[in-house]
Amino acid sequence: MREGDRAVEQAWTGDELDRALAGLYMDIKTDQRGLTAVRENLLTAIDSQAEPRLSLVDTGNGRRRPLRRWLAAAAAVAVLATGGVVAQTLLFSATSATAQAREALTSAADLAARAEDPVLANGQYRYVATHAWWLKTTGAESRSFSFFNENLVETWIPADPNGEWLLRRRETGNRKWVKGTEAEAREAGVVLEERPWPEQRAKGGEFTQGAPEHGNWQFPKPEFLAGLPADPERLYERLRADSGGDRQSLVYAADALRTGLMPVAARANLLRALTHVPGLDVTDRAADLDGHLGVALGISEDGERQEIILDPGTGEVIGERKVSDSMFAGIPKGTVTSYSSITTGTVDGIGIKPAS
């Protein structure tokens, strides 16, 4: 938090803190199905007063996993000191993407490198649209509602990138309810609609004031791209340094790829750089984005998997997904928590949509 922001911050009262704490993930206690199996195992341990069988515990919701730490705890209290270590060894340390992911990325990079950059005639625009389904939660205290909210973000980029750009963003009104219903939310007084986003026009695409002058991963201007290493491994090192690494490497790469501002050579190189992301794996060979199928490459961190989706036919990034990788806050493992699909095209004027 920068100093300038502190002035507008308010301190919470004790009551406000209590309410915020009480509301924080209070709904998580709802999933206690695993306890039935835990109880059975406790009683088994009592009955045998010996080591429980080495078996899989079925926690009642389809999860089966070895009882490693059960054994560690049950064998003797002394073993507790090492119990954590037993669990930790399940983690592995990879030094690059998996073979499948490397193959998918290399193939996409080869395709991307052979593609041609779209050539815009004077007066033409590059059109980039993102259909994004973001999970939105409102009413965080005693009752919360969650739904996927479809947003459409459209950008028109002029043939001369220093010319005027156009950005439109709106909610489409399409919602998929995850927790609660629309009727219940309205009943509780929740306002679902966001304020309309005003259309933005800006020379050179400078919609945000204070953005780095020479661009960044989120706005890869030519001078930014020119400063990136050509060697894929060094490019990965740069990406890691800029993003903070791990999952964020993939987020930053996707940021750049989705802008529509990366020439084919830079795109191909960035895909090759991703072959060095540790633990990156092919997570879905048929990821469905609004009916468009692609290959998902993902990396898991902190209970969440970040994925980019490649079109194996063109090597283009056609979307992104986030998938819950652990049961948390009532969201089952494997749930897609957000996804977006990207389409691009060339149009003859600002604000005009390509024929679909």
Add this chain to the structure above:
Amino acid sequence: MKTANSAEPGEGPPPEDDPDLPEPPDLSGLDLSGPNPRSVFGRLFDAHAGSLHGYLARRIGDQAADDLVSETFLVALQQRHTYDPARAGVRPWLYGIASNLLRRHVRQEVRGWQARARMVGSDRAQTESPEVRSTERVTAQQQVRQLAGALAALEPGDRDVLLLTSWGRLTSTEVAQALGIPVGTVYSRLHRVRRWLQSHSPVATSGTEDGDA
């Protein structure tokens, strides 16, 4: 972009004074080291496993909570002969065992809080175009995110005291029993942590987010 930041989404109704957590039955008269551990521990489990699981799940997610609950009761089973009802109620005793076990997962817990701090509010920031990143609105989610971030920054001992009180619903005396620290220490830690959170958790009401870019 300040105009876009002033929007406030609908708030839920105010929280009830007494959430739907029933008071656990008082099992302090149970003879834990008696001849029928199956019956005793069955009752102990039925009385406390649910609320203990809820507490642990909020801290480290409910899959890990399954494991920690089972470990807690197994350790309790192992240590039942040394349990002294004069020194601690059975509930603080169980929460104390769980707190000790949880210490092995401090790093995991902190990473979890940090992830949640990023995840909730930055959900859109990470997926949408950079132009709109700085227009992220102040939402209830951001409040959750700020609080999660603040919790991640606490010392483990401070976090235990705070969350055993707020989520575990232990009294200060019980927290002291659970953690094996003087009750005066519980009071002073709680006071210090609450003051710190009160000034570090609230979201800014205008200005831009720190952002992920």
